[in-house]
Amino acid sequence: MDAESLEAASRPTMITSPDNTQLKLIRGLARKKERDKSGLFAAEGEDLVEAARLAGWEPEVLLRSGEDVEPDLLDRVSALGSGSRVIGVYRQRFSQPGGERSVYLHGAGDPGNVGTVIRCAHALADGPVVLGPGCADPFSPKAVRAAMGSTFARPPAKAGFEELAGTTIALHAGAENSLAEEMAGAEPPVALCLGGEREGLPPGVLEAATARARIPVRDDGPESLNVAMAATIGLYELARRMAPDA
Amino acid sequence: MDAESLEAASRPTMITSPDNTQLKLIRGLARKKERDKSGLFAAEGEDLVEAARLAGWEPEVLLRSGEDVEPDLLDRVSALGSGSRVIGVYRQRFSQPGGERSVYLHGAGDPGNVGTVIRCAHALADGPVVLGPGCADPFSPKAVRAAMGSTFARPPAKAGFEELAGTTIALHAGAENSLAEEMAGAEPPVALCLGGEREGLPPGVLEAATARARIPVRDDGPESLNVAMAATIGLYELARRMAPDA
Numbered sequence: 001m002d003a004e005s006l007e008a009a010s011r012p013t014m015i016t017s018p019d020n021t022q023l024k025l026i027r028g029l030a031r032k033k034e035r036d037k038s039g040l041f042a043a044e045g046e047d048l049v050e051a052a053r054l055a056g057w058e059p060e061v062l063l064r065s066g067e068d069v070e071p072d073l074l075d076r077v078s079a080l081g082s083g084s085r086v087i088g089v090y091r092q093r094f095s096q097p098g099g100e101r102s103v104y105l106h107g108a109g110d111p112g113n114v115g116t117v118i119r120c121a122h123a124l125a126d127g128p129v130v131l132g133p134g135c136a137d138p139f140s141p142k143a144v145r146a147a148m149g150s151t152f153a154r155p156p157a158k159a160g161f162e163e164l165a166g167t168t169i170a171l172h173a174g175a176e177n178s179l180a181e182e183m184a185g186a187e188p189p190v191a192l193c194l195g196g197e198r199e200g201l202p203p204g205v206l207e208a209a210t211a212r213a214r215i216p217v218r219d220d221g222p223e224s225l226n227v228a229m230a231a232t233i234g235l236y237e238l239a240r241r242m243a244p245d246a
Numbered sequence: 247m248d249a250e251s252l253e254a255a256s257r258p259t260m261i262t263s264p265d266n267t268q269l270k271l272i273r274g275l276a277r278k279k280e281r282d283k284s285g286l287f288a289a290e291g292e293d294l295v296e297a298a299r300l301a302g303w304e305p306e307v308l309l310r311s312g313e314d315v316e317p318d319l320l321d322r323v324s325a326l327g328s329g330s331r332v333i334g335v336y337r338q339r340f341s342q343p344g345g346e347r348s349v350y351l352h353g354a355g356d357p358g359n360v361g362t363v364i365r366c367a368h369a370l371a372d373g374p375v376v377l378g379p380g381c382a383d384p385f386s387p388k389a390v391r392a393a394m395g396s397t398f399a400r401p402p403a404k405a406g407f408e409e410l411a412g413t414t415i416a417l418h419a420g421a422e423n424s425l426a427e428e429m430a431g432a433e434p435p436v437a438l439c440l441g442g443e444r445e446g447l448p449p450g451v452l453e454a455a456t457a458r459a460r461i462p463v464r465d466d467g468p469e470s471l472n473v474a475m476a477a478t479i480g481l482y483e484l485a486r487r488m489a490p491d492a
Contacts (some may be wrong), residue, residue: 123467
């Protein structure tokens with residue numbers, strides 16, 4: 001055997017059938033039911049797979065286009081339809097609520113928003129995003145993509161409002177005081193609480209929170225900010241006050 | 247004729263053919279080429295159509311599911327696949343750059359980000375979002391949806407960096423000073439300048455800007471924020487300093 005044949009022989013066989021078990025698994029993980037059943041999720045693209053590696057996550061399956069699988073077949077199992085060159089399958093992990101600064105989401109049903117908040121908390125907070133009832137699955141393809149790798153660096157937590165420790169500040173468009181005013185006297189740890197786009201926080205959470213605060217927007221502005229923007233502003237304000245040198 | 251027959255006779259005919267011209271027009275507007283050619287765009291859903299109405303925009307076409315068109319046919323021309331109950335077609339409009347506080351985007355290719363920044367500027371700034379070279383079309387279905395109606399209230403502007411007036415602050419992860427530091431002495435009007443997710447701002451814009459500033463993120467945080475989050479934080483900081491009572 002010459003060197004080239006030797007290399008070819010030691011290389012794993014390229015997947016050429018759409019009925020391959022690993023491809024079927026990835027296709028299935030686009031559905032919540034399959035993710036729940038298997039406890040797995042898929043991450044598409046080199047950036048996400050690299051983020052997983054840097055955060056020390058071992059893939060259960062890793063398929064590279066043109067190396068492990070025919071490019072066309074990998075394209076066809078992509079949930080994002082973006083022609084990913086690599087797809088990794090990982091085991092879902094959740095953190096515990098905690099940290100001096102964190103975010104609690106309640107009824108945030110849009111996966112893109114959930115992912116963006118995970119990204120934002122990774123940048124500005126020391127605690128994980130806590131997902132309460134009615135939130136989108138943080139391991140859905142859209143949420144994982146929006147989080148841009150922060151899912152691996154800072155996995156979200158699953159918990160109810162009553163499990164939050166310390167000061168809870170409910171962001172609420174109808175609140176009397178601004179975020180800056182309410183945060184001036186807030187004792188850490190602080191959890192910012194945000195509701196879904198339309199419904200906002202349920203009355204029980206609004207009442208039980210230590211304080212309620214609004215983000216000042218222009219009178220001629222929109223009625224509300226989306227939950228990802230509101231969380232971004234809240235975390236920035238929190239970081240500015242609690243860790244001005246960070 | 248009894249009252250019911252009279253009402254039915256005065257009602258416009260329900261569209262029952264997928265080859266209807268108006269349905270074809272809406273389907274075409276999912277493509278940039280058709281939007282450019284016609285100067286039109288589509289907005290899907292009651293919230294957006296209501297936002298257009300409130301901002302005084304007359305639709306060129308307005309199709310309501312079950313009233314003007316068979317529900318199934320309207321579903322099939324939806325670019326967002328969300329089963330919209332109404333789709334409106336409007337003529338594209340652009341604003342002129344201006345205002346005391348505005349955002350300039352350069353190479354922001356993601357339509358969702360462009361739409362989110364339009365929303366955010368509507369909430370926190372008095373000037374329009376200025377779209378420089380390489381930005382996603384603000385009238386694409388995804389951008390219009392992400393802007394949640396702010397496209398109508400505050401249409402974006404199209405202009406190059408050199409057309410911006412006053413102080414230009416380039417948001418740049420590698421900048422020495424923080425946003426808060428650079429903004430302390432900034433003379434209005436101020437335009438925040440942001441580049442695309444990967445490339446950032448081109449060197450020419452970075453150099454030509456009045457100042458460069460970074461948004462402080464945690465050392466163990468992600469390498470960058472997405473452009474919509476960065477713009478949100480920038481506009482919040484700007485509003486906080488320049489219009490603290492807004």
